[in-house]
Amino acid sequence: MSLINLIAILLFPEIAFSSSDSSSFTFNGFKSANLSLDGLAQIMPNGLLRLSNLTKQQTGHAFYPTPFIFKNSQNSPSTFSFSTHFVFAIVPQLQPLGGHGMAFVIAPTNGLPGSLPSTYLGLFNESNNGNRLNHIVAVELDTLKSSEFNDIDDNHVGVDVNGLVSVLAKPAAYYNSQTGLFQNLTLNSGKKMQVWIEYDGVSELINVTLAPIEVAKPSVPLISLRYNISPVINRIMYVGFSSAPLLTSHYVLGWSFEINGIVSRPLDLSRLPKLPRIGPKKQSKILTIGLPLISIVSLLICAFCAAYYVRRKWKFAEVLEGWELDYIPHRFMYKDLYIATKGFKDKELLGTGGFGKVYRGVMPNSRIEVAVKRVSHESRQGMKEFVAEIVSIGRMRHRNLVPLLGYCRRKGELLLVYEYMPNGSLDKYLHDQNPKFALTWDQRYRVIKGVASGLLYLHEEWEQVVIHRDIKASNVLLDGEFKARLGDFGLARLYDHGSDPQTTHVVGTLGYLAPEHTRTGKATTSTDVYAFGAFLLEVACGRRPVEPKASENAVLVEWVFSLWSKGEILGVVDPNLGGDYSEEEVELVLKLGLLCSHSRPEIRPGMRQIVRYLEGVVDFPELSSLFSSNGVAFAYNEGFDDFNVSYPSSTQTAFTGSSSVANSIIYSGR
Ligand SMILES: *[C@@H]1O[C@H](CO)[C@@H](O)[C@H](O)[C@H]1NC(C)=O
Ligand SMILES: *[C@@H]1O[C@H](CO)[C@@H](O)[C@H](O)[C@H]1NC(C)=O
Ligand SMILES: *[C@@H]1O[C@H](CO)[C@@H](O)[C@H](O)[C@H]1NC(C)=O
Ligand SMILES: *[C@@H]1O[C@H](CO)[C@@H](O)[C@H](O)[C@H]1NC(C)=O
Ligand SMILES: *[C@@H]1O[C@H](CO)[C@@H](O)[C@H](O)[C@H]1NC(C)=O
Numbered sequence: 001m002s003l004i005n006l007i008a009i010l011l012f013p014e015i016a017f018s019s020s021d022s023s024s025f026t027f028n029g030f031k032s033a034n035l036s037l038d039g040l041a042q043i044m045p046n047g048l049l050r051l052s053n054l055t056k057q058q059t060g061h062a063f064y065p066t067p068f069i070f071k072n073s074q075n076s077p078s079t080f081s082f083s084t085h086f087v088f089a090i091v092p093q094l095q096p097l098g099g100h101g102m103a104f105v106i107a108p109t110n111g112l113p114g115s116l117p118s119t120y121l122g123l124f125n126e127s128n129n130g131n132r133l134n135h136i137v138a139v140e141l142d143t144l145k146s147s148e149f150n151d152i153d154d155n156h157v158g159v160d161v162n163g164l165v166s167v168l169a170k171p172a173a174y175y176n177s178q179t180g181l182f183q184n185l186t187l188n189s190g191k192k193m194q195v196w197i198e199y200d201g202v203s204e205l206i207n208v209t210l211a212p213i214e215v216a217k218p219s220v221p222l223i224s225l226r227y228n229i230s231p232v233i234n235r236i237m238y239v240g241f242s243s244a245p246l247l248t249s250h251y252v253l254g255w256s257f258e259i260n261g262i263v264s265r266p267l268d269l270s271r272l273p274k275l276p277r278i279g280p281k282k283q284s285k286i287l288t289i290g291l292p293l294i295s296i297v298s299l300l301i302c303a304f305c306a307a308y309y310v311r312r313k314w315k316f317a318e319v320l321e322g323w324e325l326d327y328i329p330h331r332f333m334y335k336d337l338y339i340a341t342k343g344f345k346d347k348e349l350l351g352t353g354g355f356g357k358v359y360r361g362v363m364p365n366s367r368i369e370v371a372v373k374r375v376s377h378e379s380r381q382g383m384k385e386f387v388a389e390i391v392s393i394g395r396m397r398h399r400n401l402v403p404l405l406g407y408c409r410r411k412g413e414l415l416l417v418y419e420y421m422p423n424g425s426l427d428k429y430l431h432d433q434n435p436k437f438a439l440t441w442d443q444r445y446r447v448i449k450g451v452a453s454g455l456l457y458l459h460e461e462w463e464q465v466v467i468h469r470d471i472k473a474s475n476v477l478l479d480g481e482f483k484a485r486l487g488d489f490g491l492a493r494l495y496d497h498g499s500d501p502q503t504t505h506v507v508g509t510l511g512y513l514a515p516e517h518t519r520t521g522k523a524t525t526s527t528d529v530y531a532f533g534a535f536l537l538e539v540a541c542g543r544r545p546v547e548p549k550a551s552e553n554a555v556l557v558e559w560v561f562s563l564w565s566k567g568e569i570l571g572v573v574d575p576n577l578g579g580d581y582s583e584e585e586v587e588l589v590l591k592l593g594l595l596c597s598h599s600r601p602e603i604r605p606g607m608r609q610i611v612r613y614l615e616g617v618v619d620f621p622e623l624s625s626l627f628s629s630n631g632v633a634f635a636y637n638e639g640f641d642d643f644n645v646s647y648p649s650s651t652q653t654a655f656t657g658s659s660s661v662a663n664s665i666i667y668s669g670r
Contacts, residue, residue: 024258025064028271036063036110039122040243047273049252051102052245059122062252063110063240068259070106074235077228081201084239085267086255087213089275090143091190092248101142101187102243102250103160104197108135110238117244119146120164130163137161137229138242139197139208141172143188155187157195159206159225161232168225174211175218182222185210188248192275196221204228213269251275319409323384330391330406332417337372337408339364344374351425351474360420369420370405376413383409390416393489396462400454402477402487421485423478430473430542430574441581443482444539448589449614450484451476455532456607458489459525467523471531472509473538511545511556515599526601532610533557533596540589542574557597560590564623588613591623598627 027033029047037043040060041051051060070079084104103121105112116125123138124130138160145154149164158166173182185193192213198221199206208223239257243250253272316335324331340361341348350358356375363370387407394404408415426447429437439447451471458466468475468489475488514530517523534545537556545556553559563571569590570583592613596604605613612618 023068023260024256026256026267028254028268029273030252030255031273034065036065036238036240037061038111040245041241044273044276048275049241049255051241051243051250051252052248058244059112059115059117060243060245060250061111061122061240063107063238064257065110067110067236067238068257069235070233070237070259071230071235076235077230079199079201079230079233080260081199082257082259083196083198084255084257085194085196086241087192087194087253087267087269087272088141089190089192089251089253090141090188090248091251091275092188100144100244100246100248101140102241102245103138103140104195104239105136105138105242106233106237106239108234108237110240112136112242115242118246119144119149120244122242122244123160124164130165132162132232134162135232135234135237137232139195140164140166140169141187141195142169143248144246155185157187157208157210157222159208159223159227161227161229167227168223170222172210173222174209174215175220175222177219185212190275192253192272199229204230317410319411324387324409327387327391327407330394332406332408332415334408334410334415336364337361337415337417340370341372344372369422371402371418371420373416373418374413375416386414392464393466396457396466398454398457398461400450400484400486401457401489402485418487421477421487422480423482425474425487426476426478426484426539427472427474429478430538431544433576438576439482441577441586445582445585445589446482447476447478447484448536448539449611451486451535452532452607452611452614454484454486455528456611458486459528459607465525467525468528468531469523470509470512471528471535472512473535476535514601516601524601525606526604529596529604529607529610530601532607533593533598533604536589536593536596537572540574540586540593541572542576557594561594564590564594588620591620595623 030043030049031047033043033047033049035041035043035049038059038061040058041049041062043049049062051062068082070082086104088102090102100118101121103123105123112122114125114128115122120126120129121138121140121142123136123140124134128134140156140158140160142151142156142158143154145151146164149166151158151166152169153171155172156166156169157172158169160166172185172187174185175181176183187193194211194213194215194217196209196217197207198209204226206223206225206227206229207221208225209218209221211218241252253275254267254269256267316333316338318334320331338344340363341359342361344357344359348359348361350360350371352358356373358371358373361370361372362368387409390404390407394406397403402421403419405417405419407417429439455468455471458468466489468486470488471486475486477485477487479485509531512531512534514527517527517530534557537543537560538545541556541560543556547554547556560569560572563569569587572590573581573586592605592610596610598604609618613620
């Protein structure tokens with residue numbers, strides 16, 4: 001292959017497939033073919049050769065423009081072998097009317113002037129039909145029975161020499177190699193069919209083979225005619241097609257020809273042009289039934305998709321305001337939280353606190369286990385400050401705090417995402433009688449020290465003073481190693497070091513609330529210490545600070561105090577411990593609990609001091625001196641009076657039901 005050919009292939013692939021030289025050509029479609037056309041013949045934009053036109057009854061001819069040499073000399077008794085292969089389609093426009101066929105023709109001119117349409121197939125006219133000076137050999141594909149030319153039927157293939165009375169004609173059929181039989185074909189079925197015409201110059205045999213487009217060349221030809229065409233064939237002849245349609249369209253899709261041999265470059269059937277869409281009836285059916293149906297269905301699909309999209313959008317809608325953009329790294333997508341908690345299923349519910357429900361979840365991508373707290377909020381007031389607090393809290397890292405991982409905000413709802421604590425809250429270990437939740441004294445003591453350490457961090461070690469406000473057993477969580485983690489400090493108010501605490505709604509849990517807290521509504525580090533004292537007693541005694549149902553000794557601290565004054569303090573120890581504990585440690589915890597529960601906040605130790613006591617770094621002071629010197633009984637009773645006074649009858653219900661006093665949200669006061 002020459003360089004120019006190669007470039008031609010690259011630039012004009014369709015040219016490359018319609019190659020030709022002096023003895024052969026191949027057209028896979030006629031897009032760039034230079035054919036001699038006359039009459040109705042035309043090449044359509046897609047490369048289809050159309051030999052007819054419905055409006056007039058005329059002829060159409062398409063010839064290869066250059067002639068071929070068929071003989072060595074004009075009078076030579078032998079003609080060169082040749083072969084041709086083409087794909088055609090006869091498409092009737094009005095069945096069953098319409099007809100007249102087409103023909104492959106070898107002629108002395110590249111056109112057939114004076115020829116007639118209809119039964120003459122554009123090959124001859126009444127004066128020259130059958131004249132041996134015509135020098136025409138044709139293979140007709142006839143779809144009309146013309147009795148004047150002895151046609152055998154209206155669907156035949158015939159070999160014509162100089163005239164329309166065929167030398168040999170056969171009903172259109174092809175050899176089926178599987179059945180070994182000839183199978184009828186309908187020429188004007190509108191289907192694509194192939195024809196192979198071969199002439200063997202030595203044996204003087206004309207073979208015509210027919211087959212549907214999808215069938216490979218059959219091994220047995222339809223027509224095999226021994227006939228010496230040499231007297232008819234001139235030395236130089238043209239090859240082409242003739243057509244005389246009547247209410248039909250004749251198409252040639254591809255064509256190859258070769259002289260002196262079998263076609264060496266077969267047609268590439270996959271590259272042939274497409275037939276135009278036919279059958280207006282079919283189209284109208286599509287238009288009248290199919291189109292409306294399709295549009296209705298697609299309309300429904302669209303509506304469904306839109307509804308789904310809107311629903312999804314609504315379902316996963318979040319609230320994100322401009323000022324929040326800085327906090328994006330701390331934000332979770334609601335969709336992820338929704339997937340993580342399986343749509344906030346009840347099955348994933350870990351617990352219900354005063355501020356909302358907590359769900360267990362597994363984040364979709366990272367597979368990290370989280371606890372998601374849903375806090376409902378109505379007002380947008382103070383939201384900015386609250387989110388800032390949350391983000392600030394999210395930066396806190398202490399081994400005894402539950403890490404806050406981030407948040408998400410929706411309309412009327414705030415979601416806080418915490419690290420998941422596999423062993424749950426301490427509450428159930430203290431109060432559930434199930435032995436699988438039993439905790440030894442050593443474990444309890446470690447929990448106490450852990451909570452003290454976490455609280456010290458909040459009070460003194462973080463950049464701001466953080467008051468927890470709701471220290472209680474159910475807010476102490478146990479991680480995988482049963483280490484205590486203080487949770488729910490997302491509800492705490494933050495105060496800058498040294499600044500005055502603001503007054504706000506009382507938040508906390510009955511039995512853990514310091515008397516001055518309920519009186520003034522002010523939460524301080526001392527009120528946290530008071531709650532921690534109640535917690536100490538709870539852990540050591542295995543009893544809630546207030547047992548509303550108990551007929552006597554309903555208030556734990558009162559009971560512990562009374563036994564302590566009698567010198568029988570170990571009588572309050574949790575019987576579930578079975579006496580297996582360090583008396584020294586238990587006594588320390590109980591006495592520390594009493595000290596922290598002192599009604600006068602200035603007597604209560606600070607968290608740093610408490611940690612020192614628990615670690616044994618500092619000796620615990622003589623409790624009786626502390627209480628007596630300040631008039632313990634009076635002070636204590638006074639504190640307790642306050643406690644009772646601060647709870648009018650409406651809140652007394654809290655004793656019997658939930659122990660949570662305030663359900664107002666911390667930030668609502670801002
Ligand atoms: C039929 O042939 C005439 C004359 O050649 C032409 O004007 C007309 O457009 C053709 N019709 C079609 C359908 O090609
Ligand atoms: C087409 O063929 C004719 C006849 O051989 C010739 O005169 C003409 O130049 C050819 N045109 C092209 C574009 O090849
Ligand atoms: C018949 O065809 C021949 C050859 O093309 C032509 O010379 C002749 O004039 C035609 N006769 C009629 C009557 O058209
Ligand atoms: C095939 O066509 C011929 C001629 O039209 C007819 O005689 C024959 O019965 C047909 N065969 C089949 C199987 O249709
Ligand atoms: C023509 O067909 C006959 C019979 O099938 C076969 O023997 C012969 O080889 C064929 N000739 C050509 C040129 O294909």
